[in-house]
Amino acid sequence: xxxxxxxxxxxxxxxxxxxxxxxxxxxxxxxxxxxxxxxxxxxxx
Amino acid sequence: xxxxxxxxxxxxxxxxxxxxxxxxxxxxxxxxxxxxxxxxxxxxxxxxxxxxxxxxxxxxxxxxxxxxxxxxxxxxxxxxxxxxxxxxxxxxxxxxxxxxxxxxxxxxxxxxxxxxxxxxxxxxxxxxxxxxx
Numbered sequence: 001x002x003x004x005x006x007x008x009x010x011x012x013x014x015x016x017x018x019x020x021x022x023x024x025x026x027x028x029x030x031x032x033x034x035x036x037x038x039x040x041x042x043x044x045x
Numbered sequence: 046x047x048x049x050x051x052x053x054x055x056x057x058x059x060x061x062x063x064x065x066x067x068x069x070x071x072x073x074x075x076x077x078x079x080x081x082x083x084x085x086x087x088x089x090x091x092x093x094x095x096x097x098x099x100x101x102x103x104x105x106x107x108x109x110x111x112x113x114x115x116x117x118x119x120x121x122x123x124x125x126x127x128x129x130x131x132x133x134x135x136x137x138x139x140x141x142x143x144x145x146x147x148x149x150x151x152x153x154x155x156x157x158x159x160x161x162x163x164x165x166x167x168x169x170x171x172x173x174x175x176x177x178x
Contacts, residue, residue, distance in 0.1 A: 009145065014095075015091040035058045040135045
């Protein structure tokens with residue numbers, strides 16, 4: 001059974017990711033200062 | 046989206062690319078594309094799962110995808126082959142400054158992405174709504 005997906009109007013999930021420099025960042029930092037477009041990429045090729 | 050970078054700056058919007066690829070490949074990809082956006086890495090795909098971005102082998106290798114890849118190859122675009130999980134799909138999401146999800150598009154297949162102007166318009170609406178508050 002899959003968990004329900006976040007929908008518009010709900011609070012966006014926050015997780016930790018890594019920058020190319022190896023620093024840990026929280027995804028919420030993307031929208032800290034205003035709206036953010038989060039683009040999830042496919043495989044890099 | 047790259048050609049809309051100035052518009053995005055005017056809107057006060059930030060673009061963050063998320064990849065599950067290895068750092069070296071991601072850095073090379075960013076150099077080659079010259080995308081003026083942040084690229085953050087999610088090798089365990091926690092963010093992918095949290096946003097409900099799916100994996101599907103069948104949808105990732107349907108006729109539309111094969112045709113898209115064929116066109117890319119014929120266009121002369123350099124291609125290193127499939128790097129990583131070819132079943133992982135993508136998605137595009139807009140979150141406002143309060144952390145509320147305002148736009149969500151989970152790709153049905155690799156070629157299923159919103160047009161850039163659709164995303165820019167949605168960002169504009171999100172920004173305008175913030176100013177009205």
